[in-house]
C-alpha cells in the first residue's frame with residue numbers, strides 16, 4: 001500500500017512537472033491537492049508523511065471519521081463536495097481552511113453567520129459549472145459575477161478564486177474549453193476590481209485532465225484516482241443532488 005501510494009505520487013509529480021515545463025510555468029505555481037474521498041486515514045497519512053500537505057474531502061461524514069487519526073499530522077484541509085447548509089458547523093469544527101465548492105448565496109449566508117459567531121474567517125473558491133452538465137454543481141458561468149459580488153459583501157468569507165470540474169470527455173479540446181471559461185471568468189472578475197475579492201487561485205484539473213488544466217492556468221490540481229486507485233462508488237454518488 002505504501003509503495004503504491006508513493007510510486008503513484010511520484011508519477012503525478014512528474015506529470016505536473018512536465019506540464020509546467022510545456023506551458024512555460026514555474027512548478028511552484030501549481031499545488032497538488034489530494035482528493036481523498038473513500039481513502040482510509042491510514043493511507044492519507046502515508047502521503048502526508050511523504051511530502052504532501054493539501055487534502056480535501058467531499059463529504060462531512062468522511063471528514064469527521066478521519067479527523068482524529070489525521071489531526072496530529074501536519075496538513076491543510078479543503079472541502080470540495082456539495083455542502084449542505086446544515087453541515088456548515090462541522091466544516092469549521094474539523095478545521096477546513098477553504099471551501100472550494102461555494103456555489104450559492106444561501107450557503108454563503110449560513111457560513112457567514114456561523115463564522116461571525118465564532119469570530120473566524122474562511123477562504124472560499126466559487127465553484128463554476130463550466131461543462132453545463134446538470135449532474136454537476138456550481139454556479140452557471142453567466143451568473144458567477146453576480147454571485148461573487150454578493151458573496152464579497154460577507155466580511156468573513158475570503159474569496160480566493162474559482163473552482164471547476166471539467167467535462168468528462170476523451171476529447172481534450174472540449175475539456176480545454178471548460179478550463180478556458182474559468183480562466184476568462186477570472187480575468188473578467190479581476191478587471192472589475194471588486195473589494196474583498198482575490199482571484200489568484202484556479203482550482204481545475206483532475207487525474208485525467210491535469211495537463212490540459214495546467215496549460216490553461218490551473219494553480220491547484222485535485223487528484224484522487226491516479227494516486228489512490230479507482231473508487232468503489234461512481235462520482236455521481238458524490239456530485240449529484242440529494243446525496
Ligand SMILES: *Cc1c(COP(=O)(O)O)cnc(C)c1O
Nearest residue numbers: 035080206207222223224225226
Ligand atoms: C473526486 C474528485 C476529484 C479527483 O478526481 P480523480 O478523477 O479521482 O482524480 C477532484 N475534484 C472533485 C471535486 C472530486 O470530487
